[in-house]
Amino acid sequence: MGGIIFQEKDKKLELDITGYQYENCRGLDEYDSNWVMVRVNYSDPDLSFDCTDPCFLNFELKEFADEIQELELTETGLIKNFIEPYLSMAITKIDDDFAFQIRFVYEMTEEGWKEAYICQKFDLQGLRNLNNEFRRLYNKFPLRK
Numbered sequence: 001m002g003g004i005i006f007q008e009k010d011k012k013l014e015l016d017i018t019g020y021q022y023e024n025c026r027g028l029d030e031y032d033s034n035w036v037m038v039r040v041n042y043s044d045p046d047l048s049f050d051c052t053d054p055c056f057l058n059f060e061l062k063e064f065a066d067e068i069q070e071l072e073l074t075e076t077g078l079i080k081n082f083i084e085p086y087l088s089m090a091i092t093k094i095d096d097d098f099a100f101q102i103r104f105v106y107e108m109t110e111e112g113w114k115e116a117y118i119c120q121k122f123d124l125q126g127l128r129n130l131n132n133e134f135r136r137l138y139n140k141f142p143l144r145k
Contacts, residue, residue, distance in 0.1 A: 003039065004133045006102055006120045011044040013102060013118045017061075017137045020144070021054040033144040034058045038087065040104050042116045049106050049116075056082035059143050064089065065134040071098075072124065091127070098127045 003016025021035035035054040042049055064080045068091065071078050077092040086105040091098050100120050107114040122130060 003137070004130065006100070006118050008118045008120050011118050012042070013104070013116065014041040015039070015102070017141055018052060020141055030145065031057060036141050040106070042104065042106065047116065051106055053086055055084045055086040058138055058141050061134060061138045062143070065131050065138065068127065068131040068134070072127070096123065098122045098124070100130065
């Protein structure tokens with residue numbers, strides 16, 4: 001894939017952006033022009049899936065990267081819920097480290113949503129590296145006006 005890899009014990013989640021949802025709508029509505037296709041590949045001992053969904057706008061990813069950078073200067077955490085509720089991310093500061101949590105809805109049924117969660121711990125440099133990866137993904141498919 002070439003995306004960002006998150007690992008927690010025997011869980012692994014790779015997140016990548018594969019393109020714009022609507023390739024040929026440049027110059028139209030800012031929202032329709034900027035939905036990106038997010039590919040998630042997940043595995044743990046009991047579950048594995050690979051799916052692609054337009055679950056956020058590219059400028060939401062840039063906003064998240066900006067918020068991560070600001071988080072370095074504060075003692076608080078960060079929760080990011082995107083317009084579409086299928087992906088959410090949170091960062092909690094614990095002493096000198098950061099716990100990064102990611103949740104992805106991989107299936108919707110009549111009984112409810114099936115979700116996968118993963119949490120990975122980063123030190124400050126690891127968080128900065130992660131933020132650079134989010135910015136790299138954004139730069140692959142930047143804001144179209």
